[in-house]
Each structure stands twice: as C-alpha cells, then as structure tokens.
Amino acid sequence: MSTPDSELDRHLQALFRGLDTRADFDARLMARLRAESQTDATERTARARHERARYRRAVLELQSSRRSMLRLLTLDTLGIALLLVAAVVTAGPRLSRDVMDISSQYGPYIAMLLGILIAAVPLVGMWAEQTRRPIRLL
C-alpha cells in the first residue's frame, strides 16, 4: 500500500494524514518527563540516605559486638589465671620439696608473666581494632 493507486486510497490517505496528536504533544510529554526525572532524583537521594543510615547502623553494631568479644576474652583470661592460682594453692602442699623450691624461686616470674598476659589481652585487642582496615559492608 506504499503506492496507492485508486481514488479511494488517495482519499483515505488524505483523510488519515490529518489524524495526528495535538500540537502541544511534545511539550506536554517533555514536561511530564522532567517531572518524572525530578521524582527519580528525589527517590535516588532518599534511597542513598537510607543506605547510608543502614551502613552506619551496621558499623556501630559490628563495633559493639567486637567490644563485647574483647570483654569476654579479657574475663576468660582472668578466669584462667584465677583457676591456675587456685590450682597451685590447692596442689601446693602435695607437691614435692623440689617442685616447691623451683616454684618459690620462679613464682614471682610466673606471677609476673601471668599478669602481663592478662594485661596484654585487651591491649592486643585494642591494637587489632585500631589497625584493622575500615569495615566495608556495601
């Protein structure tokens, strides 16, 4: 039908060619698209803000859980040290003289070593916390 040959075709083609959108069609469409674009940008900003808040919350939760772990580790170390002391005190009278001699000779060093270990646990934990790479959740 690209080359209409009859009178009817010519007539119909002339008739239908007048059928078109209103003159302000393009302007109305572009105005609607601008409005859509603004809504789009607002939604994107709101989404980004929501994601940032979620990230901050997650980081705080992670830091809090790390601190809890550190506290638990410190308490564990203290408990182990106390158990060791209690074991030595309980078993002390039953130990042979040689062992008692050695322990009285090295006792202060062992106690000092234990103290250093107990103090070192939170210090090492804090150092690890500070030197850790920034948390990336996204």
Added chain:
Amino acid sequence: MLTDASLMELVRAERRDEAIALLLPAFRRKVFALAYSFLRDREAAEDVTQEVFIKIWRALPGFDARASMSTWIYTIARNASLSALRARRPQSSLSDPEVMAAVEAIDPAPSPDVIVYMEAQSHEEVATMLAMPVGTVKTLLHRARARLSAAAGKMSTSS
C-alpha cells in the same frame, strides 16, 4: 542519522531526555497510529502515546538491544494499547460470569488500514508493528478497503 547505537550512547551518558527528543519525531506518529488502530479514539490514542514514551524513557537504560529499537517500541505500544483497551471494557461484577466471559472473548483486533493510510507503511512494516503475519495484514486491509468502499458508495448515492 538516528541509530540504535547512537541512542544507547545517549542513554549511557545519562541523557535520556535527549534520546527521547530524537525518538519523538521518528516514532510519535507511528506509535499514535498503532494506538489508534487498536482504540479508534483520538484522545485515548494520544494518552496511550504519551504513556508509551514515558515507559520508553523509564525502560531505556534496560534496553538490551536483543531486538531493534523500533520492534521494542512497537511491543511497548501494542501492550499499552491492549491494556487501555481492556481498561475501557465495561467492568462487570462477579455475579454475572457470562457477561464477563463474553466481554473477555471480544477480539481486540487492530485495524491495519489506519497505519497504512496514516503512515504509508508497507505491509511488512505494518505486520512488524502489529506483530501479525503479513497475510493477516493483507486480509484485514482488504476487508477494511471493501468496507470503506461500500461506505463511500453509500455516501455518494445518498448525496
């Protein structure tokens, strides 16, 4: 020269408005003709054409070039026209399922003659636009011409 690649470059550069401004003169009348061929109502066809271009604007970043841009646009236009056609049908209540079934059974066949006469497209192009075989387009066009010819004959004898 408007090509799919040049349009996609604009989309990638987040210049969708410019892409639409290029698509509009090339496809506005075609989309309008396609919508009119389904709806046979100028106002409704214009509303659908607006919706189609807004849908295109929204979906352009996701266009994967599996089909050509024109085929993609015609698909959106056809679906939007069919949705508008369905929305225009009378809403029957659940108490009259027979009416509901009858309404659903109405064939929303488009009129290819509108596109042919509006846009002087070839049968093959109209077949692509309406997603129907060329033979069907020819048959529908033949019937429409016979109908129009009869109507024109009636008009000339009555005058």
